[in-house]
Amino acid sequence: MLPRLSLVIPAYNESQRLPETLAKTSRAIADITSEAELIVVDDGSTDDTHQVAERFAGPVPVRVLRSAENRGKGASVSRGVREARHPLVGFTDADSPYDLSALVPMMRALESGEADVAIGARDLPESQINRGYGFVRLVSGKAFSLLTWAAIGLPFRDSQCGLKAFRRDVAQQLFALRTIDGFGFDFETLATAVAQGYRVERFPVRLTHDDDSRIQIFADSLQMAADVFRVRRNLRRGAYEKLSVVAEAAPCPLCGEEDFTPRAANHGYRMVECLACGLWYLNPMPSTEALAALYGSEYYESDSPLQAGYADYEHMADDFLETFRHRLRLVRDAVGTGRILDVGAGFGYLLDAARELFSERWALEMSAAAADRIASDHRVVVGSFAGTDLPAGYFDVVSMQDCFEHLPDPHLALERVRYLLRPGGTFLATTPDVGSWLRRLQGRNWVSLKFPEHVALYSERTLRRALESAGFRVDHIESAGQYVRLDFLASRILSGYDTAGTAASTMARRLGGAHRRIYVPSGSLTITATAE
Numbered sequence: 001m002l003p004r005l006s007l008v009i010p011a012y013n014e015s016q017r018l019p020e021t022l023a024k025t026s027r028a029i030a031d032i033t034s035e036a037e038l039i040v041v042d043d044g045s046t047d048d049t050h051q052v053a054e055r056f057a058g059p060v061p062v063r064v065l066r067s068a069e070n071r072g073k074g075a076s077v078s079r080g081v082r083e084a085r086h087p088l089v090g091f092t093d094a095d096s097p098y099d100l101s102a103l104v105p106m107m108r109a110l111e112s113g114e115a116d117v118a119i120g121a122r123d124l125p126e127s128q129i130n131r132g133y134g135f136v137r138l139v140s141g142k143a144f145s146l147l148t149w150a151a152i153g154l155p156f157r158d159s160q161c162g163l164k165a166f167r168r169d170v171a172q173q174l175f176a177l178r179t180i181d182g183f184g185f186d187f188e189t190l191a192t193a194v195a196q197g198y199r200v201e202r203f204p205v206r207l208t209h210d211d212d213s214r215i216q217i218f219a220d221s222l223q224m225a226a227d228v229f230r231v232r233r234n235l236r237r238g239a240y241e242k243l244s245v246v247a248e249a250a251p252c253p254l255c256g257e258e259d260f261t262p263r264a265a266n267h268g269y270r271m272v273e274c275l276a277c278g279l280w281y282l283n284p285m286p287s288t289e290a291l292a293a294l295y296g297s298e299y300y301e302s303d304s305p306l307q308a309g310y311a312d313y314e315h316m317a318d319d320f321l322e323t324f325r326h327r328l329r330l331v332r333d334a335v336g337t338g339r340i341l342d343v344g345a346g347f348g349y350l351l352d353a354a355r356e357l358f359s360e361r362w363a364l365e366m367s368a369a370a371a372d373r374i375a376s377d378h379r380v381v382v383g384s385f386a387g388t389d390l391p392a393g394y395f396d397v398v399s400m401q402d403c404f405e406h407l408p409d410p411h412l413a414l415e416r417v418r419y420l421l422r423p424g425g426t427f428l429a430t431t432p433d434v435g436s437w438l439r440r441l442q443g444r445n446w447v448s449l450k451f452p453e454h455v456a457l458y459s460e461r462t463l464r465r466a467l468e469s470a471g472f473r474v475d476h477i478e479s480a481g482q483y484v485r486l487d488f489l490a491s492r493i494l495s496g497y498d499t500a501g502t503a504a505s506t507m508a509r510r511l512g513g514a515h516r517r518i519y520v521p522s523g524s525l526t527i528t529a530t531a532e
């Protein structure tokens with residue numbers, strides 16, 4: 001007998017066809033394997049698709065997952081894959097156009113290890129496609145396979161066949177890097193499988209009737225072509241690489257919901273937006289150990305500042321001082337007994353700027369090399385925010401400048417901030433703003449899409465929610481700025497365009513930009529909040 005199978009069926013307004021599909025599919029699956037489940041993912045249907053699916057009773061149990069909104073086939077299949085319980089996972093279409101006996105050789109190959117991914121193919125000699133498989137689709141299919149071959153190197157003529165099966169661990173790993181909600185997820189998954197070196201094998205399928213009935217040829221073709229180029233860009237930036245660190249699929253760290261839409265991907269990391277609360281977070285999320293290992297001695301002297309850490313941090317000391325003085329104006333009335341803690345203190349510049357206001361200045365920094373360079377009139381503690389002993393209820397102000405976005409659990413982090421603050425103490429934080437014009441302007445090249453260091457990115461709304469749920473009263477929230485030299489500014493604005501960025505930066509320097517400092521919005525938010 002073949003191993004157990006979870007078969008995912010995405011369905012959008014399928015209440016008419018679904019009973020017949022489920023009857024046919026469950027009969028076929030029951031013949032193939034002793035234990036199986038059908039997972040119907042109702043993709044935000046406006047008809048009674050989910051009731052029809054829930055009412056169905058047949059030889060194989062049916063689980064129904066329901067999305068509140070119509071998200072696309074990729075999002076639906078992905079959700080089904082995430083919740084699959086059996087060691088093999090497959091998916092097929094709600095109109096059931098395939099003879100499911102094709103699954104038998106697919107599952108055998110997966111079980112024996114001859115394949116990690118088994119895909120149905122409509123173009124093998126043994127494949128049978130009937131007249132219903134229209135001429136236009138055949139032609140556009142060939143043009144399309146040529147495009148996917150030329151643009152993303154997929155060696156398959158038919159990447160879009162709606163019958164595929166995987167080992168569950170492989171499927172979950174591949175879908176965890178998906179950035180496309182619509183039909184393009186099919187070739188994106190295959191591109192990911194190929195990039196990660198998995199064995200993808202093709203199997204002939206037999207069509208029992210016309211398929212792809214829900215595809216609108218023109219509009220969907222345009223979208224698919226656009227998606228091909230998105231996958232090409234992602235491939236080039238290594239978005240589908242296998243990670244060397246431990247990372248796990250995770251629910252939203254702010255609200256706990258699991259529904260998301262992909263937002264950005266690079267170097268094997270993917271950032272998603274929670275559809276319930278709007279938080280952007282890394283999913284899969286690297287383990288705490290993997291994150292801790294990032295902040296070694298090289299972090300503040302990086303060769304590739306836009307990938308990791310900061311370049312030439314010390315050179316910019318004067319700019320930082322000026323910037324921090326500006327931010328500290330927000331806590332002038334919160335000085336109290338004069339104790340401040342700066343978390344993620346770097347070289348201690350915020351504390352340098354805080355000398356006039358605060359008599360007792362504590363720095364917490366994970367990088368020992370950076371901590372070595374903090375001025376000796378501050379108290380330096382080396383360690384992580386979660387794991388270091390600090391006096392409770394002690395500080396008038398706890399500051400995090402470009403640090404909150406590095407912390408994977410906002411609730412834990414804010415609970416700890418509250419624990420360290422005296423009652424009525426103030427939290428001063430600056431963190432990137434996904435609602436900022438800079439993010440919109442720079443799109444996928446936004447400098448704050450820096451993975452895996454930035455694990456959660458906030459907007460005014462999500463930051464407020466995090467603070468309020470942790471028992472803070474938000475006093476003030478503003479879009480943050482920073483003092484910069486013109487040459488630095490030029491390279492930042494053109495981040496992602498290396499040659500242009502370097503040229504603009506050089507030109508700005510020639511024009512005296514290295515001596516001229518201006519205050520510019522930085523695409524971040526600065527907030528102050530009181531521990532109530």
Ligand SMILES: [Zn+2]
Pocket residue numbers: 252253254255256257274275276277278279
């Ligand atoms: Zn959320």
